[in-house]
Amino acid sequence: MTATTLFISDLHLHHEAPEIAQGFIDYLARLETCTPVAERLYLLGDIFEVWVGDDYRDEFTRTMSTALKRVAARGTTIFFMHGNRDFLVGETFAAEAGVTLLPDPSVITLDGERVLLMHGDSMCTRDEAYMKFRAMTRDPQWQAQILAMPLEQRLALAQSLRMQSGETNSAKDEAIMDVTPEEVIKHMREHDVRTLIHGHTHRPAVHPLEIEGEPARRIVLGDWRPTQAFDIISHGQGPELREFALPLADAITHG
Numbered sequence: 001m002t003a004t005t006l007f008i009s010d011l012h013l014h015h016e017a018p019e020i021a022q023g024f025i026d027y028l029a030r031l032e033t034c035t036p037v038a039e040r041l042y043l044l045g046d047i048f049e050v051w052v053g054d055d056y057r058d059e060f061t062r063t064m065s066t067a068l069k070r071v072a073a074r075g076t077t078i079f080f081m082h083g084n085r086d087f088l089v090g091e092t093f094a095a096e097a098g099v100t101l102l103p104d105p106s107v108i109t110l111d112g113e114r115v116l117l118m119h120g121d122s123m124c125t126r127d128e129a130y131m132k133f134r135a136m137t138r139d140p141q142w143q144a145q146i147l148a149m150p151l152e153q154r155l156a157l158a159q160s161l162r163m164q165s166g167e168t169n170s171a172k173d174e175a176i177m178d179v180t181p182e183e184v185i186k187h188m189r190e191h192d193v194r195t196l197i198h199g200h201t202h203r204p205a206v207h208p209l210e211i212e213g214e215p216a217r218r219i220v221l222g223d224w225r226p227t228q229a230f231d232i233i234s235h236g237q238g239p240e241l242r243e244f245a246l247p248l249a250d251a252i253t254h255g
Contacts, residue, residue: 002236003039005110006031009119009199010223012085014049015060019226023246027229028067030248037075042108043099044199044221045083045119050162052154053147054092065097072098081106083200084121087137088147107191111236116193120200120220123179123187130177178203184218185211195219197232197239204230206241 013021031038048064072078079102082089094101105118125131136142146154178201188196188209194216204222208215219241222230227246232239 004036005040005042005234005239006038007042007044007117007197007221007232007239008047008224008230009044009083009221010046010202012046012049012223013060013064017049017226019246020224020229021060021064023224023229023248025063025067026246026248027231028071031071031076032074039077041071041076041078042102042117043078043080044117044197045081045104045121046085046199046223047080047083048086048089050158051086051088052151052158053088054090056151056154065093068097068099081117081119083119084134084137088143105187105191107193110195110234111238113195113238114191114193115195115197115239116188116191118187118196118198120179120198123183123198124177124200125180125183126178127176177201185209188216188218195239197221199223204241204243 008027011020011024013024015021031041048061068078078097078099080089080094080097080099081102081104089101091101093099102117104122105116107114107116109115121130121134146157149157179198184196188194188211194211194214196216196218198218199221201220202223203220205220207218207220209217219232219239221232221241222228222243224230224246228243229246230241230243232241234240
């Protein structure tokens with residue numbers, strides 16, 4: 001029987017969006033009980049709205065890690081790629097949740113094809129201010145300094161950055177916050193792929209491309225909202241972008 005692979009991103013899980021959190025719990029519960037067991041689940045960034053360090057634990061984060069661990073224990077291999085919101089997720093959380101941290105970018109084999117996986121924010125090069133911020137937050141020395149701060153300071157800093165991000169993005173041109181087309185082609189050429197899957201932009205779509213005279217495609221995952229969610233599923237016939245309603249219908253995750 002053909003193995004199932006799934007991809008999701010941009011859930012932005014936090015206490016203020018209980019419908020999305022419950023949708024994620026339900027999604028994982030279906031994976032936990034479906035037959036046959038899904039082979040792989042890829043979490044492509046911004047699963048959490050904010051992450052201030054693996055040493056921060058509350059009932060919300062414990063619930064999410066426990067739900068992931070149950071799916072992993074059943075036999076699904078789960079991969080976690082950092083996004084621009086949860087880049088401080090570390091090996092401690094990964095071990096507790098039963099997930100494997102995945103570098104951005106990464107190339108996998110899907111249905112016999114090389115496929116490039118990215119969160120997507122590194123391709124938004126027209127947003128120069130964000131690219132400077134991204135370079136800073138991905139610096140291991142900066143991250144070490146942040147993680148050395150008292151937890152209360154980290155929580156306050158995260159709240160401040162979250163507010164600033166919302167205010168800044170509301171004033172930006174929509175095109176600036178999308179990926180730069182030339183960057184897409186560059187990354188796909190560098191990794192010798194004809195399929196790219198990413199999130200971040202909250203613009204779900206399948207974009208046909210041409211690289212070196214060959215057909216190619218960029219598949220963009222959508223963000224999760226209180227009544228709407230997206231994933232990509234592959235049953236052996238190539239990746240398919242799906243939109244589905246929350247609360248979940250019974251058929252979802254079974255194809």
